[in-house]
Amino acid sequence: MNAKLLRLLALPAALLVCGCGGARKSVLNPAYEVEKVEAEGMAPVVDGADAARKAALGDALRNALALVVGVYVSQESMVSQAVLIDETITSQTEGYIEKYETLKEWRDGDFYRVRVLAHVRKEDLTLKLRDLEPEPVKLGNPVICFAVSETIDGAKAEFSAAATELKSVFAGAGFLTGEGEICDVTIKGAADSAFNTREGLGGFVSYRATLSLSAEKAGGGALAAVQDAAGGIDLNDAAAARAAVINSVKKAGPDLKDRLLKALKEKSVVRLTLSGVKDMNHLSDYMKSLKNIPSIRASWLRSYSGPAAHIDVGMRRGGAQELSTLLQKNQKFPLKIVRSGAYDIEGALP
Known part of the structure; x- marks a missing residue:
């Protein structure tokens, strides 16, 4: 078994040691979430302490990214796509780690060790990981x-x-x-x-x-x-x-x-059930806001009675999971998600 696969399969044990801090709002862009994780890296001291420190830091950042990958990827994909995950994700730390803090660094015999707290961009990573999953999973795992x-x-x-x-x-x-x-x-x-x-x-x-x-x-x-x-x-x-x-x-x-x-894929329609609709003007404004979301192809009001409305949302790409994320980030009408299924969402308007 190669080293890349061993790194990925060792993630559950590493999670117990280093831990995931949980999703937090991004400091750079509050509309997005980051996972804060601690991870440790090491490198042999060959060409001096500075070179070893740099290599250990890179290893720590890769391990931090791998920790988050291990949470969001199925074990089946982890094994079958181990090399691809390592080459396209865990080795590309700059594209997914928003920032990091060095918590501790020290020399341990012939090795240099670095421990970091990394802020991993959750949305960017999950979108990439979805490309590695089987087609049914990409479509909401119906x-x-x-x-x-x-x-x-x-x-x-x-x-x-x-x-x-x-x-x-x-x-x-x-x-x-x-x-x-x-x-x-x-x-x-x-x-x-x-x-x-x-x-x-x-x-x-x-x-x-x-x-x-x-x-x-x-x-x-x-x-x-x-x-x-x-x-x-x-x-x-x-x-x-x-x-x-x-x-x-x-x-x-x-x-x-x-x-x-x-x-x-072609007829991805998500049934959106809304509560908290104040009146028809409120509902009209909300439906207009849906037209400004590029991933939405079209939307149709199916029924409206009192504070409740049922809307069919046609997606250009993605399904209920992606739509749920987009609706929560709607600046004018941030939706509170009550329940999300493979093809339906229940939410409350602010």
Whole structure:
């Protein structure tokens, strides 16, 4: 295992030693937040104390940046993207560290050590880190649920082989899969398999399955849809029917996944629920302020009653997480975020 990967994987232990001071307002620009972290660096004394001090300081700043990276990056990305993270982020301290203070420096045998308190720009870093995450994470990490009915020769199947296979397809692409009420997108549809033939198959049975699927956003609205069919053979009817359904999902599942990703990128609409609306003039002024945010493509008022309003916000880039940050920084109407999901935000107007 190389040194760069060891540095990144050692972060959880380093956090216990050096610690994160938590998000604070930037001194240079109060609209942004910084993470204040302590970190230590070291370097061998080869060409004198001054050169070693400079090298140890650079190592301390890289370690400070790596501490924050370890908080915001998933362990999976930490391992798979270790070299890229080191080359594009942790080695570029000047681009992410706003300022630092030297807390202590000392010589330790043949090494020089420096301990610093660094102010790491949170927004700049998180935006860069999002580029390293899987596509579903960039789109708000939506939870995908499955409601696929299944029949065999017209009779309802005891369990859905289609839903099980679809879970595998979407989980393999980095999506979170779930059940019950906590669903951002639900894959709905039907899988129907029917007997085909036994002739000329040497004792095997052939079934044919048809599959119809659609991906629907929570609250309504289809995002993508596919249809396909496939055959399957096995030693008995039940196994052949299951094989046909699985083969149809293997054909249609990746296509549906790709279409869903494309739809989420192109049609990224966040439902914004507002409280604290004083009157229509107040609401009108707020909606005008949304037009001044470059990341917002358009906004539509869906309903307004008393102090509450529902607005659909179309994003040029990003999703609910990015919009939440932007709305809190709106100078005229800084929104207090009550709740933020993958595709919806609840907030209170000042």
